[in-house]
Amino acid sequence: MGELAKALSANKQQAPDHVQLHDSPAQRSVAAKADSDAEVTELEPVLWVNSFSHSGSNGSALCHIERDGLRYLVPVSGEVNPLFAFAFLESFLETLREYLGDVTEGTVKDNFDIVYMLIEEMLDEGHPMTMETNMLKDIVIPPSLVRKLLNVAGVSGMQNQQVAPFTAPIPWRRPGVRHSNNEIYFDIEEMLDAIVDRKGKTISGQVWGRISCNSRLSGNPDLLLTFANVSVMGEPAFHPCIRYNRWERDSVLSFIPPDGKFKLLDYEAPAAQVPLTLKARVTTDATGGE
CATH class of the missing domain: 2.60.40.1170 (Mu homology domain, subdomain B)
Incomplete structure (x- = not known):
């Protein structure tokens, strides 16, 4: 039993706590932050990582949210309101749901080209630009089963369709919308x-x-x-x-x-107004009243 305990102790000392894919200063900073907050079950919504900054003055941060087992991160630098990054993340997730339905690890992997093109169109040099789904659907064609089958079969008839630029006067509505029933x-x-x-x-x-x-x-x-x-x-x-x-x-x-x-x-x-009734009682005597 004594030798078995020594062997288990030696294996425990040799085994690393976690696997490091990239030994970068940024990752070491995040890992140190996670180790110091080991007792905390949830990460802070904003992770400050000063080593990301090349100038070393303001530093950078990672704004992240977790939805359905997937974590989405947005790096920000300089004087940026974190609510701005979180608002973009929520809009980006709404757009993904419009395109992919249920956003899971599998759907993101199977439609990585669509996700990448959406990021390219929604962000312009780090600034949100095209956020309306109706406008994006004219630029990035939503995935469909027929398109996937043609791509697998090597048919390029639908792949090379030229998408007309979005020129609608109303940003949130596509031109020429037609429905059989209004x-x-x-x-x-x-x-x-x-x-x-x-x-x-x-x-x-x-x-x-x-x-x-x-x-x-x-x-x-x-x-x-x-x-x-x-x-x-x-x-x-x-x-x-x-x-x-x-x-x-x-x-x-x-x-x-x-x-x-x-x-x-x-x-x-708004909160309902609770009815309030006051009954005054006044008493007087030779010295005054109350």
């Missing part, structure tokens, strides 16, 4: 987050809402959406198609919708 669907989803005591009384609560649309309208339709009680939608965040001045003036949604599925707006319902 229809649009609205889905209102609300999520309640509340704290309730053991007696069932609500201590605090918040309600977040979202209005999603699925538009199948031909041409360039101009829609007007009204609400019976707009006061329930506090601090709304609109899609770029919404005419904000019209909303501020008339409290209605006037817009030309994108084609297909899109998120029209997010909102937070």
